Amino acid sequence: MRNIKIEIQYNGKNYCGWQKQPSSLGIQGTIEKAIYEITNEKVKITGSGRTDAGVHALGQVANFKIESNIPSEKIANALNAKLPKDIAIVNSCQVDDDFHSRYSAKKKTYRYLIYNSPYRSPIYKDISYHVKYELDFEKMCQEAKSLLGEHDFVGFMSSGSSVKDTVREIYDISLCKKEDLIVIEIEGNGFLYNMVRIIVGTLVDIGRNRIKESLEAVISSKSRSSCGHTAPAHGLFLKKVDY
Amino acid sequence: MRNIKIEIQYNGKNYCGWQKQPSSLGIQGTIEKAIYEITNEKVKITGSGRTDAGVHALGQVANFKIESNIPSEKIANALNAKLPKDIAIVNSCQVDDDFHSRYSAKKKTYRYLIYNSPYRSPIYKDISYHVKYELDFEKMCQEAKSLLGEHDFVGFMSSGSSVKDTVREIYDISLCKKEDLIVIEIEGNGFLYNMVRIIVGTLVDIGRNRIKESLEAVISSKSRSSCGHTAPAHGLFLKKVDY
Incomplete structure (x- = not known):
């Protein structure tokens, strides 16, 4: 075999x-x-x-x-x-025989696309999250840095997950804006259920000023209700798995 | 009215x-x-x-x-x-009453997307031209500069057009590569029938070394058969019209 x-x-x-x-x-x-x-x-x-x-x-x-x-x-x-x-x-x-796609994974990278315009996009509609509201992009970039490093991300996990250890390490996060598209890329040693989508929803809520606390405070709260909404599935891409 | x-x-x-x-x-x-x-x-x-x-x-x-x-x-x-x-x-x-979308246009900008990978793309399939072959991207960028300025682009026009004056001016052309995507943007005072698609097809044929002449020589030849193939419609975007 x-x-x-x-x-x-x-x-x-x-x-x-x-x-x-x-x-x-x-x-x-x-x-x-x-x-x-x-x-x-x-x-x-x-x-x-x-x-x-x-x-x-x-x-x-x-x-x-x-x-x-x-x-x-x-x-x-x-x-x-x-x-x-x-x-x-x-x-x-x-x-090798002992290679296992899940257990051998060392790092995962996700990409998330936001289409930020008052109007919907016929081109990006199936591969991005349409955010109609104005976003403070600079603030989102600044706050995102708080995600770096090892944290207990229990607040950034959807209910229904049976995972016990909710500590994860984020190695890198980047936000990049070109015309109406915002590309968020996030690398970490692993992600909880819906964690990337809740991180993106929280960043959007911070960018809209619906969340007024710092992201650092949101993480420390360890509470799902302090985080933002869950951004929709169709903006999310599993970009890379490193072994 | x-x-x-x-x-x-x-x-x-x-x-x-x-x-x-x-x-x-x-x-x-x-x-x-x-x-x-x-x-x-x-x-x-x-x-x-x-x-x-x-x-x-x-x-x-x-x-x-x-x-x-x-x-x-x-x-x-x-x-x-x-x-x-x-x-x-x-x-x-x-x-104003005398504004006319076609006759008042001063400049048009087109974008063309090439997906350059041995494998087809499930994400970009409907909005890019899949080129399987290795392309010499640096050479394509270098040669593309010959398009700048005013030229008789008669060779870059599909048959069936009744246009008499085939001189057009290209104001700017840029090629940008990120991962498997090549984005070509081209600005000019006007474009002949299929001109952008033939320019892209010619650049691809130069990048594959199927056309060995310089793009300058191809333009000077004023001959459709010296140019490259017509790149497919689904990679082309009308990006902007300036008035």
Whole structure:
């Protein structure tokens, strides 16, 4: 058995998320079906993490074990020939037997797109969060620095998660504005359920002056109700997983 | 009668282009229908120029004359409430009676997106040209400078155009690469039929070393066959029209 690692891009618009649902294959099941079509093997693929319905990926990682002797680097294009246009495998290679997409991950990078204009965007509508209100971008950049380092992010977690240890370390965060688009990129050793979306919602609420406290105070409060709203799924991209 | 100027964004994917066709409303007809719905007036709108099927806009301009006393600046949102999600009016104002979207235009800016990767993109597929081949980006930037200034661009015009004067002036061209995306922006006093798409196709062919001549020599040849291929419509955006 070979252990194969693949890197995946997808547009999450038409999917129920990474995970299979009783009524829908999800991204995971769609790729497993394509693997079956090229190898005749029923495999289970393991992703670096689940993404919710509507969330996109520029660099999701998954691995799976197969018997097939198809050359590892040819798996990407063989799968692409079977996959729908909203999923693409952008790399495939053989890795050590003990490589595990989820447990071996050292760092994850997410990107979030905000379209900030009084008018909706026909171009970016499915891949960005439309914020109609004026935002104090400089203040958002300044406050975002408080996220850096190790903190208990328990307030930035949606209910329903069973995670016990809510301490995470943020290695880097950048905000960049060009015309009506704001691109937020955030790197960390791991993220709680909906953590990136709640961070973005909190930054937007700070930029609108709906949250008047500093982000440092919001983090220290460890309270979900002190944080901002959960920004929508369709602005979020899993950009990169480092091992 | 008031003369109303509107700025329009659209995703051209599902349209036959700007102009009405017997079987389809086009962008123009779709907006005229929305104007009728809010004013009960059958108007003809004049665009700064036609865009082909699949071409997008970030700043198309059109004007039309109406009797209605709806406040000029409220027309944008009134129309947006009637328009499909792939068209948005992003500005509306009253202008002088003699303002004409096409004849009064002084400068146009186009943007073209190239997705340069061996793999197709699920995210950018409808708004970029997928070029699989390696491109010599530095060479493309260097050669692009030859476009600046006034030239007879007759070789960069698709057949079927009845235009006699084929001299145009290019004010600025920029190429910018970030990750797998190349963004080309080009400003000029006017463009021949398919001129931007043929310029992009020629730059790509130079970047792939399929055209070995300099761009200066290609322009001087005044021959369509010396230029490169016509890059596809769905990578092209009409970005801005200046008056």
